[in-house]
Amino acid sequence: MSNIIEVRDLRTVFDERVVHDGLSLNIKKGEIYAIMGPSGAGKTTLLREMLMLQEPQSGSIRVLGYDLKNIQYKEAQKLRQMWGVLFQSAALFSSLTLKENIALPLVEYTDLSDAMIDEIVDFKISIVGLKQGDGALYPSQLSGGMKKKAGLARALVMDPELLFLDEPTSGLDPISVKEFDALIVKLRDTLKLSVVMVSHDLQSVYDTIDTLAIIDDKKIVYEGSLENLSGSNSDFISRFFNMDINKVGFHE
Ligand SMILES: Nc1ncnc2c1ncn2[C@@H]1O[C@H](COP(=O)(O)OP(=O)(O)OP(=O)(O)O)[C@@H](O)[C@H]1O
Numbered sequence: 001m002s003n004i005i006e007v008r009d010l011r012t013v014f015d016e017r018v019v020h021d022g023l024s025l026n027i028k029k030g031e032i033y034a035i036m037g038p039s040g041a042g043k044t045t046l047l048r049e050m051l052m053l054q055e056p057q058s059g060s061i062r063v064l065g066y067d068l069k070n071i072q073y074k075e076a077q078k079l080r081q082m083w084g085v086l087f088q089s090a091a092l093f094s095s096l097t098l099k100e101n102i103a104l105p106l107v108e109y110t111d112l113s114d115a116m117i118d119e120i121v122d123f124k125i126s127i128v129g130l131k132q133g134d135g136a137l138y139p140s141q142l143s144g145g146m147k148k149k150a151g152l153a154r155a156l157v158m159d160p161e162l163l164f165l166d167e168p169t170s171g172l173d174p175i176s177v178k179e180f181d182a183l184i185v186k187l188r189d190t191l192k193l194s195v196v197m198v199s200h201d202l203q204s205v206y207d208t209i210d211t212l213a214i215i216d217d218k219k220i221v222y223e224g225s226l227e228n229l230s231g232s233n234s235d236f237i238s239r240f241f242n243m244d245i246n247k248v249g250f251h252e
Pocket residue numbers: 014015019037038039040041042043044045046
């Protein structure tokens with residue numbers, strides 16, 4: 001499998017504070033890749049750097065073959081349309097209906113007719129498990145789980161290859177978390193997506209991912225499968241999980 005994202009020797013500094021130093025990772029095409037680590041370890045910052053929302057001090061980031069440091073404006077525009085992003089808050093516009101929220105990137109970036117946009121939006125509403133009747137509702141009329149699904153439908157509306165999720169299940173009840181996790185796996189399989197997510201939820205990670213990366217002390221201290229993690233002899237990893245990680249995988 002080829003790498004869809006490569007980060008090499010990343011260094012990020014805010015004022016005097018070094019957040020990343022010598023951080024490297026590889027994300028393969030088609031995988032679900034989770035980034036975990038203690039609060040303040042720089043997970044969201046890393047995601048923002050991959051999304052060109054923030055620049056590191058040094059090191060390189062390649063996404064879908066583009067070197068983000070030397071990328072031209074036009075290429076950057078193209079790249080932004082090849083990924084979808086769901087941030088923690090889902091960030092829906094309160095004055096727009098669910099359908100209008102999902103349609104927004106199509107209205108902004110394409111010349112498609114209203115009828116075509118309508119058709120695409122209806123399709124995205126159904127693939128994330130919302131009902132067509134929900135389309136006319138405003139964000140204040142949606143449950144937390146519905147908001148996440150609406151945010152996901154909007155992230156998928158341009159048919160991206162790559163999906164970024166920042167704490168996608170935060171604030172959801174355990175049943176909605178399970179449902180959302182299953183949805184992510186199903187979408188990865190049916191839409192042939194690669195998924196990068198920041199998560200705090202160990203159970204969610206166990207149910208969903210192919211590769212786990214753990215950031216600590218400014219770099220990646222583990223990158224690999226969950227099976228190998230249980231054999232890993234790192235103090236940090238046992239402290240971080242603070243539980244018998246062998247048990248978690250079998251928990252239903
Ligand atoms: N724009 C900024 N200016 C200054 N410091 C920042 C900025 N963004 C992040 N930081 C600092 O960088 C560090 C990493 O923050 P980040 O949000 O990436 O951590 P995180 O691992 O995602 O944390 P959490 O799990 O709590 O969300 C923190 O110390 C934070 O205060």
